[in-house]
Amino acid sequence: MTIDEIDRRLLTELQKDATQSYAVLGQAVGLSAGAAHERVRKLKAAGVIRRTTVEVDPAAVGVGVLAYVLLDTDAWMGEESTRRALRDIAAVEEAHIVAGPASVLVKVRTTSTEALQGTLRALHQVDGVTSTQTVVVLESFFERPPTVM
Amino acid sequence: MTIDEIDRRLLTELQKDATQSYAVLGQAVGLSAGAAHERVRKLKAAGVIRRTTVEVDPAAVGVGVLAYVLLDTDAWMGEESTRRALRDIAAVEEAHIVAGPASVLVKVRTTSTEALQGTLRALHQVDGVTSTQTVVVLESFFERPPTVM
């Protein structure tokens, strides 16, 4: 799908607040409500907008500990089984195959440092994982949606 | 704010799809539409729900390169000026103060590896930053919202 400047502005507006009416949204980008609606419909159909969701305060729902864990491995981790194993660990919020010394990077959120330890144990038990390096977050400056280029 | 089991289920439902009507949402948790609405209103007022937003496919909007960068520093980075300097770099999606060898971890998304290089230069120019270690993502397994505990 081809995205123009108006689409980009619509996406940025919706990232800020997806509860806006199409009338307001259209005004923000210089379009009628109907036209704004039609463009957003197409952005959803094309998968540019994956879903409408709520951003939850992690600490408020009991997951106040954040850490990034590098997984060193002795096997190729690009298989579906690896993906599933990581997805089944609820504390794992992101998982990426990375270039460089370690081969997998995961973002982990837990209720406590004790629970973090439990998650590290679970990560060690994933097939192919030989060791882990953990970076614990002390304070988050910000987490925001990707910039729409 | 105190969050009970019904709130947790509402939050999980809304993370999956925030366009659901309160009638459907209420049914999913065994509540009337009015009661579901009132609970969601309180969750928003208390800041448990930070905002309603759209999840955009990064590649579709031109930011297909993802990397994590560890910043080594020779000064305390917990100041507002540091926060601002990092926030002003559009490619920086997350920034955290971390324990361990490096003191700041940032998540970066760019249009190309050339643009990534430009972002690394910008990060080097932030006050206190002495060196950077970059981990480039080759493939993302998944990125999902935090689990509501």
Add this chain to the structure above:
DNA sequence: AGTGAAAACCATGCAAT
């Protein structure tokens, strides 16, 4: 806190351009 209903508002579909 939850229910049920009324009123205002908005999304959605369509005819016209």
Add this chain to the structure above:
DNA sequence: ATTGCATGGTTTTCACT
């Protein structure tokens, strides 16, 4: 592809429980 309008559905409010 955008506009303006009609309609059905949804949010929002309120009196009652």
